[in-house]
Amino acid sequence: MNETLIRIENLTAVYGHGARQVRALDNVTLDIHQGEIFGLLGPNGAGKTTLLSCVEGILQPEAGGVRIAGVEVTRQPQATKSHLGVQLQHTALLDDLTVAELVEVYAALYEVFLTPAEISAVLARFDLEDQAQKLSRRLSGGQKQRLALALAIANDPEIVLLDEPTSALDPRARRDVWAMIRTLHQEGRTIVLTTHAMEEAEALCGRVAIIDGGEIVACDTPARLIAGLDAYPVLKTACDVALAQAEGLPGVRMARYTGEYLELETSEPQATLAALQVLATTLGHSVGDVTLRQPNLEDVFLKLTGKALVA
Numbered sequence: 001m002n003e004t005l006i007r008i009e010n011l012t013a014v015y016g017h018g019a020r021q022v023r024a025l026d027n028v029t030l031d032i033h034q035g036e037i038f039g040l041l042g043p044n045g046a047g048k049t050t051l052l053s054c055v056e057g058i059l060q061p062e063a064g065g066v067r068i069a070g071v072e073v074t075r076q077p078q079a080t081k082s083h084l085g086v087q088l089q090h091t092a093l094l095d096d097l098t099v100a101e102l103v104e105v106y107a108a109l110y111e112v113f114l115t116p117a118e119i120s121a122v123l124a125r126f127d128l129e130d131q132a133q134k135l136s137r138r139l140s141g142g143q144k145q146r147l148a149l150a151l152a153i154a155n156d157p158e159i160v161l162l163d164e165p166t167s168a169l170d171p172r173a174r175r176d177v178w179a180m181i182r183t184l185h186q187e188g189r190t191i192v193l194t195t196h197a198m199e200e201a202e203a204l205c206g207r208v209a210i211i212d213g214g215e216i217v218a219c220d221t222p223a224r225l226i227a228g229l230d231a232y233p234v235l236k237t238a239c240d241v242a243l244a245q246a247e248g249l250p251g252v253r254m255a256r257y258t259g260e261y262l263e264l265e266t267s268e269p270q271a272t273l274a275a276l277q278v279l280a281t282t283l284g285h286s287v288g289d290v291t292l293r294q295p296n297l298e299d300v301f302l303k304l305t306g307k308a309l310v311a
């Protein structure tokens with residue numbers, strides 16, 4: 001299970017020249033294991049797409065390199081490409097081809113030649129069999145996203161690279177795509193996906209690398225990244241209490257106002273809430289709606305980078 005399938009070593013990638021040069025990746029080292037769902041989590045411009053481009057062999061690194069199954073991508077691009085299925089962030093689908101034709105063409109790019117029955121089988125997996133004869137430009141956003149997944153596995157790859165597979169989908173469509181990604185994983189494929197949604201990384205990924213400004217700032221399982229924070233659950237309420245009083249409540253480790261909400265990090269949520277209710281009553285307020293949330297990857301990102309993950 002822990003065998004390294006993709007080894008990224010001291011990878012540095014730049015765009016442009018001279019004063020306009022952008023260092024998109026700075027000395028990135030990562031091992032991606034056979035059979036895992038690995039997430040690259042980071043904000044816009046972090047370097048996620050650049051990293052995938054180097055794995056795909058589309059972009060030549062400035063320094064360092066990527067090995068897939070022990071083979072250097074820049075030395076043997078054809079051999080390494082044969083392991084991969086790729087969903088680009090902005091897939092420019094050939095508008096005048098039908099859905100079925102696109103599956104055929106994408107597989108053929110990898111020298112895999114599918115029969116009509118095989119094409120139908122690929123489409124059926126993504127609930128697109130009824131769309132087979134439709135032009136891709138006539139698909140809905142959700143259908144296009146599913147087609148992009150179908151195209152990524154048209155060549156039956158061992159490794160599937162997905163660049164923001166659920167961006168711009170509604171919650172229901174997003175869950176459908178998550179289920180499809182899990183199925184690809186259960187078939188034994190190794191999945192690498194990028195996202196800036198921490199709930200997506202938590203829901204899908206066995207391990208997550210947090211990337212910011214072209215650097216990996218942490219890499220581990222979501223649970224270990226969160227546990228490493230030593231953070232407490234957060235009680236959130238609209239109750240109006242002075243911070244000094246809030247800090248004195250039992251269990252409270254830290255109190256802060258975010259917007260109009262009072263947030264209390266607490267080691268004893270029940271006791272804190274009970275005492276807050278008593279305090280609010282003496283002040284003539286009501287506590288109102290209260291939510292309790294566990295620390296999450298968003299908190300990890302904030303702690304490691306000092307910034308919010310999503311602006």
Ligand SMILES: Nc1ncnc2c1ncn2[C@@H]1O[C@H](COP(=O)(O)OP(=O)(O)OP(=O)(O)O)[C@@H](O)[C@H]1O
Nearest residue numbers: 015016022024042043044045046047048049050051
């Ligand atoms: N073709 C390009 N030419 C010049 N700079 C680029 C190019 N592509 C990306 N960059 C720059 O490289 C950095 C990393 O970009 P990249 O596309 O890898 O980020 P990303 O993490 O995929 O972001 P997003 O979440 O917006 O897709 C950014 O500063 C970006 O502006």
Ligand SMILES: [Mg+2]
Nearest residue numbers: 048049050089
């Ligand atoms: Mg990107």
